[in-house]
Amino acid sequence: MAPGFGPVTITAKVIRRASGVKLHSVRGRMVAKQSVYVADSTGGIEVAVWSDLIEQVDVGSTYTFSDLTVRRFHVTSVTTTVQTVVMCCDEVLSVNEAPIEEEAASKTMDVDEVLQFRCNSVxxxxxxHKMISEVGENVCFVKCTVCGMRQKVKNLAVKYSCIMNAKMANEVKKLVIHNPVLTDFFDKEGLEFTDNDSIEEYFLVCSKLRITVIENEVTDMCIKGESGPVTGGEPSGSVVALMQSKFCSDLPVTKDM
Ligand SMILES: [Zn+2]
Structure with missing residues (x-):
């Protein structure tokens, strides 16, 4: 996580939970995740709740969620982390009952063919946590030019950003795939790649790709028929004023759980 970008704590009432629990592979083990939608008097937000914490939240109750990290694609959402503690607390009296911004036109579609794919990574x-620009091929170690620390290349945090031209329903769309969506997909499908060329080639020959998109942004991907049902159209939380003021631009997204 980038320096100066700390975890957040919110106290809010659970308005509803997403249907179904998804299993994600996190560092080699399967971990359950479920989205819940919480609100206080200022607004609402989606919270991705992981693992044992899922059992601890009930719809209609108010909790303090500590040590959440913030994610941002189209709308801001937060996720629990291993440090998160969920504590039941007194009812929040005035909850804004219509706070959750429904995501505009989230659509789940099958990709007929990926025509072009570009994968960049940093x-x-x-x-x-500063960017390391030059990592040579087939080298085991790299020295950070900012802090001077030499380290194993395999331990570097890699963040991808991808663009693809995908043919769907006789239409070619240019779509953006951000790092969390891509790495989520790799985890779900048990994929590992050693370089960006292999990622690009994987998608070019991938014949069963099913994606959820909002405008030109991919928000979820899976391989048709192998993963569970795509829960496309899950509404996400709107931006709580507090978060908006605190986190205004695109945030660094880390691998959370
Ligand atoms: Zn460094």
């Missing part, structure tokens, strides 16, 4: 130092 690596960041495990110590100071």
């Amino acid at each position: 690596s960041s130092c495990g110590s100071c």
Whole structure:
């Protein structure tokens, strides 16, 4: 996580939960995740709740969720982390009951063919989190030019950003795939790649890709028929004023759980 970008704590009432629990592979083990939608008097937000914490939240109750990290695609949402503690507390009296911004036109579609695919990636130092621009091929170690720490290339945090031209329903669309969606997909499908060329080639020959999109942004991907049903159109939370003021631009997104 980038320096100066700390975890957040919110106290809010659970308005509803998403149907179904999804299983995600996180560092080699399967972990359950479920989205809940919470609100206080200022607004609402989606909280991705992981693992044992899912059992701890009931619709209609108010909780304090500590140590959440913030994610941002189209709308801001938060996710629990291993540090998160969920504590029941007194009812929030005036909850804004219509706070949750429904995501505009989220559609789930099958991709007929990926025509072009571009995968860019940046690596960041495990110590100071600054970007490491030059990582040579077939090298085991790299020295951070900012903090001077030498480290194993395999331990660098890699963040991808991809663009694809996908043919769907006789239409070609240019779509953006951000790092969390891509790495989520790799986890779900058990995929590992050593370089960006392999990622690009994987998608070019991938014949069963099913994606959920909002405008030109991919928000979820799976391989048709192998993963569970796509829960497309899950509404996400609107931006709570507090978060909007605190986190205004695109945020660094880390692998959370
Ligand atoms: Zn460094």
